[in-house]
Amino acid sequence: MSAITGSSSPQSWRRWLASRASLGRLLGVLLAAALGSGAARGYVRIVLDGKKLHWSGDTISWKLHQAGSDDIADDSEKPAIEHAFQAWRQVVGSRIKFQFQGLTGSRNPGGNDHVVVFDETNFSGYFPANSGIVAITPIQYNPATGAILDADILFNGRDWSFSTDRSPGTFDVQDVATHEIGHFIGLDHSPVVGSSMWPYVNTRQWLHRSLSEDDQAGAVAVAPSGVDGRLNGSLRKADGSALKGGMVAAVDLSDGRLVASTVSDKHGDWVLRGLPSGSYAVYVTPIEGSMTKANLAGNQPIQTGFGSSFYGGPTSPTPFAVSAGSVTTTGLLTLPPDGSMSDNTGSVTILNPGQQQQVTLTGSGFGSGLSAWTLSPQVSVSLIDSGSSWARVLFSVAAGASYGLYDVYLSDSSGQLTVFSGVLDVQPPPPVLTGIDPVVGAVEGGTEVTLSGSGFRDGSYVLFGGREASSVTVAGPDTIVAVAPPGSAGAVDVSVHAPDGQQARLAAAFTYATVPVFSQVFPAAGQAAGGTTLLIGGSGFAPDLVVLLDGQELATTWLSANVVQVTTPAHPAGTVDLALRNPAVPDVVVPDAFTFVPEPDPQVTGFSPSRAKDGGGIRVRLFGSHLDQASAVHFGIDPVTAQGGRPAQALEVLDPATLEAVAPAWRPGSYGIKVTLPNGQGVVAPATFQYVPEAGGGAGGCAGLVRPGAPRSGATDLSALLLAGLGFLLVRRRGAGGAP
Structure with missing residues (x-):
């Protein structure tokens, strides 16, 4: 299978692309930077060796490279590109559908993944130095049938900057993507200045984002669905030969808008598809000036040696009626010989209904006795002044004018006509x-x-x-x-x-x-006198989160995004709500989260021994006060959150100041111990309890404080040694002379 390589670029770039053996089966269709700007309208099919490029199926998949654009920090390029595809997918009367298959790590153009990628380093090799290329759509196709086998869209991130907010000096992602997707489905560049398929783009330009009737006509022509209105005809040059590659455009006579454009084939025949019902004037003009044959990706013949004209003539164009499902034949049109006048305007003027603006149209060979007009009852144009290469005109748009593209027609006293296709775009006011x-x-x-x-x-x-x-x-x-x-x-x-x-x-x-999420509070009850330390667990706690108890703000100690600590104030007995307040979000209120009770809180001042083997079974005494109502003791808890752990195997209240609990089996490590009362009051011991592996040392030591009134000997002193690695106080007895 063989293929040719073409591009819409200057001939030097086209030769460079063709010289790359690995790309011998590719067509590269590109968008170049320019000083002018374009809008979103117009269609011309890509034709190579008489074959119109097309996809065999109706649904085309695509992927976006996961890196996105280096210029855009908020990932907004993704929805911008998705909406560019959506603009083409929503065309009524077209079968084209797209399926987004998600992000991909592949950036291999030609790998059948149909990837949209920002090429930040020219890894693809598609952007030679000083090429002026903003983006390119390489297309692999079958030269025998024109069927597209693969297509990718590459943004030139090495040489240009992109944005979605029209930042100065950047190209709009959605604007560029909409243009490239036109190529992706098989459309060529359009000679209509206000067209999305116009081959040049300007920074901060946005008009390519949207589609109008003529864009939709192109999508219908590529993949028609159901019945559509059509116009067809044939063109001849003055010598009677077929006019190849002449631009043919249809204008809606009800409002004067440019609706669709195409080019004649090698036989001089042409067809316009996807036309809404209505009455149309049809004109023919050469592709020259700001856009030439070199800007077309296809290799169909383009002739320019003829003059512009309408079917029926410029002064009284013939109206052609079109209805859904109809094919209206315009017949044969013989174009006049080439004249001196031509247009060279490469930018579009944007106006809202009710606005006026002076505009300078540029070209060459403008003769004397110039006159300017449109075919619209809603848009008028008045000639102010002119020279041989310019004409200053005043556009006036009626308050109720239809949105879309409008042509301006210029003729001189000799009857020569030149057409400025789609140079005025009437848009609604911006939001x-x-x-x-x-x-x-x-x-x-x-x-x-x-x-x-x-x-x-x-x-x-x-x-x-x-x-x-x-x-x-x-x-x-x-x-x-x-x-x-x-x-x-x-x-x-x-x-x-x-x-x-x-x-x-x-x-x-x-x-x-972040809205804070509440999971627990320990203890769930505390003394009405206040002073109870609460550990509040959850998630999403901001560093400046505030805790409110019964509507009263408390001094809050932030321990982590999952735990904060507060101390209760004095409050009458009863159950109250707890609220968590992160900055800038509504309070999270936990109803009846805490109860104030008249009884004093339990206190734990120490325990002994301070460690056990991980198999458990050792008896541990806890010392403190108000412990006589204790109903549970948990070992192995997180000392910061009071969560986790396992209840003691057995619990005995020896007196209000002493508990004896049997440590359960637990995994090695340093943990907290908590005591809980039936009414919800509780306390976490002030030191940690050590579980050691069975092969390690036995139980021993005392965690906490020396109990008041502990026996002392004149020959003996008690020295509290802090073991930082274990986080508890080990009390050792020393003999006379300091020997252990």
């Missing part, structure tokens, strides 16, 4: 975002947020810090209700993205905060 409520939500997502402003339209989507809202309801032009997605703690931008690509943004408008 305005003035506020949101609430301004704080949980990092887990799910917060319903009301966005206020103006110019909101159906089909808009909302981003919170680069992540798309899980649900968006446009309640009206001034209200959107969105459900915040999960996020990371901190302030994020909130942006509204209109279907036409315009956006509004509020910087740092929404704060993601």
Whole structure:
């Protein structure tokens, strides 16, 4: 199987691509940087050796390289690219569907993964120095049938910067992606200046994000579904030969908008598909000026040696009626000989309904007696002044003008005509975002947020810090209700993205905060006199979390994101609520979490012995006060959280100041001991208990404080030695002279 290699680039770049043996079966279709800007309309099929490139199936899978763009910190390139695919997928009358297969570590173009990747180092080799290429879509295809076998989209991250917020000096990800996806499905560059498939792009440009009727006509032409309206015809040059590669465009006579464009084939025949029902004028003009044959990826013949004209003539174009499922034949049109006039305007003017603006159109060979006009009852153009290579005109857009692209036609006294295709784009006013409520939500997502402003339209989507809202309801032009997605703690931008690509943004408008989660409090009851130390466990505790008991803020000691410690105040006996307050989120209230009781709290001042073998079974005495109501003793607990552990095998109350408990078996390590009373009161011993392996030393030592009144000998002193590694106090008896 053999294939040719072509590109939409200058001939030097095309020769470079063709010279790469490993890419001999590839077509490279690229988007280049320019000083001008384009909008999102127009279609021309990629044709190679008479074969129109197409996918064999209706559903095309794609993956996004997991690294994303080095320029974008909030991962917003992912929803931007997804919405670019969605714009093409939603075209009515087209079978094209896309299936996002998730993130991938593969960045191998040509590997049948259909990868979208930001090439930050030119690992692909597709971006030679000084090429001016912003992005490229390499396509593998079968030259015998035109069937696309593989396609990938590569952003040139080495030479250019990208963003989703139109930062100065950056290219808009969604704008560029929408253009490249046009190539991805088999569309070539368009000679319409305001087209998404116009071969050049400008920084901060956004108009390529959206699709209009002519974009949709291209998607229908690539993969039609059901019946669509069509126009067809044939073109001849003045000498009677077939006109190859002439641009053919249809204008809706009800409002004057440019609806679709294509090029004639090698026989001079042409077909426009996907036309809505209506009445159309059809004109033909050469592909020259800012865009030439070199900008087309296909190798179909392109002729320019003829003049522009309409079916029926420029002054009274013939109307052609189109309806769904119909094919209307326009017949044969013979074009006049080539004249001196040509256009060279490479930028589009954007106006809202009701606006006016002076614009300079550029070209060459402008003669005397110029006149300018449109075919729209809603858009007028007045000639102000002109020279041989320029014409200054005034665009005036009626208040109720239809959104879309409009041509300007210029003729001189000799009857020469030149067409400025799609140079005016009438767009709705951009959305305005003035506020949101609430301004704080949980990092887990799910917060319903009301966005206020103006110019909101159906089909808009909302981003919170680069992540798309899980649900968006446009309640009206001034209200959107969105459900915040999960996020990371901190302030994020909130942006509204209109279907036409315009956006509004509020910087740092929404704060993601962690909502604390309560799991337990120990003890669950304490003395009404106050002074009970509480250990509160859970998750998501911010360092400046505050605990409230019965509405009273307490001094809170933050131990970790899972544990805080407070001391209770004096309070009348009774059960009260406990609340956890993280900054910027609503309080988490735990009803009836703690009970104040009249009885004094139990206290543990020490225990002996302070260690046991991991098999347990040793009797341990606990010393303190108010222990006579103890109902449980737990060994092996976490001394910080009071959680875990195992109850004693046996418990005996010797007196109000002494308990004797049998240590259970437990794994080696240093642990806490806690005592619990039936009413919920409790205490954690002030030192740790050591479990040692069976092969280790036996039980011994005393943990805690020397009991008041302990016997002392004149020849004996008690020295408390701190063993930091074990975290307890070992009391050893020394004999006279200090010998142990």
